[in-house]
Amino acid sequence: LGLDLRRDDTLYWMTDMGWMMGPWEVFGTLLLGATMLFYDGAPDFPDVDRLWSLVERHRITTLGVSPTLIRSLMQHGEEPVRRHDLSSLRIMASTGEPWNPEPWLWLFNTVGGGQCPIINYSGGTEISGGIVMGNVLKPLKPCAFSGPNVGMAADVVDDRGNSVRGQVGELVVRAPWIGMTRGFWKDPERYIETYWSRFPNVWVHGDWAAIDADGQWYILGRSDDTIKVAGKRLGPAEVETVLVNDPRVIEAGAIGVPDELKGQALVVFCVLSPDVEATDELAAALKAKIIAAMGKPLTPKAVVFVPDLPKTRNAKVMRRVLRAAWLD
Structure with a gap:
């Protein structure tokens, strides 16, 4: 729903089916009556335009990528992109890691023609969904998220658990949500230590985050890194x-x-x-x-x-x- 996926859309997200993103796409597209493209292979073989040729051939409307993938494809310049008709694209999306401005802008301008919104999405398998994401109805900034996902009481806090704005803090969730992880298999102590030991009754996700003066959210990397x-x-x-x-x-x-x-x-x-x-x-x-x-x-x-x-x-x-x- 956050991607505005419709029955006549075709979704392709460059991901691994062994990662939670793969199953989410399968049942998400089926529930909404859309089409999902499966592709087994590398995005740059047999040629560096492989991903863009998939978009053209299958008239993909919703394309999901990772920032690292775009950084690796950028090195080949705009020419491989220009070989193909990408006019079917309506929405682009990303997840997996923080963006840098240059590859975000390259994707937005070179691939999306400055017209396709990039819906940033961040969550985790243990969340059973996303914590923060972009929104097609709100203004977008490079690398940013519009705000918390539906049903997520997300916040950014300092070392004492106090809400902060305009500075880097820990990404947390202050209330239960549908599909939250109840524990680790045969290791309940590790589950408590990982997510619940910092602040009382607050889920600490393990990401650095920030909220700017316009209310835009940013994920800045793993706090354990x-x-x-x-x-x-x-x-x-x-x-x-x-x-x-x-x-x-x-x-x-x-x-x-x-x-x-x-x-x-x-x-x-x-x-x-x-x-x-x-x-x-x-x-x-x-x-x-x-x-x-x-x-x-x-x-x-x-x-x-x-x-x-x-x-x-x-x-x-x-x-x-x-x-x-x-x-x-």
Whole structure:
């Protein structure tokens, strides 16, 4: 319903059927009488325009993607998109991880022609749905959500559990909802510790979030991925956004590693555009960008250039794998 899905619509969401997003699509489209497209394969094989050819061939009206997927397709430029008639698109949607402005705008302008709203959606399997999402009836900002999903008493709170606006806090839910998880299989203590141990009778979801002056919501990454350098706490998405705003960087991953002086030090991994050479000078330039945006105390300990980032089957960057590789 949040996607304004109608009986004559065709939905395709680039996801893994083993993830909850897949079953949601199946019963959601069936309940609404719409059509769902299944595709077994990569979005860039046998050619980099594979996803756009699917949209044209099957007249897809509602397209779901992840930010990482769009970042990876951006590197091929606009030409693969221009090969195809995407006029069937009416709604675009995304989930799985935070956006950066540049890929969001590329999707909106290059793929959607500046006409298709991007409905951001964030929740989880343990939610049985979404906590926050976009709304086709409300104004949209790049990377933002319109507000809580129907029936979700969502809020953003500080370390003491007080509601905050205009600053980063924990995403929480203050009241029960339909379909909420009742526990973990044979591990009730872990369930309580994970979601209920911070504040009395408040579900703590484990995401950093913020609400701006216009009431727009933002998800800024997992709170358990928090990096704390010399007492300064930040989410990896904040650093990664600075890096991918540089046209030479396609994707980035930021982690915190143990440091005797600062407690943790910042290490960043970057995937470069195909025509860009990995040099010490480029590493220094990217460090300088982070310093300019975030301050000298957050100077990265290292900038590591890699051919690709480890990802889940849902295209989420696996920062724990980056951390393990660095510490090995």
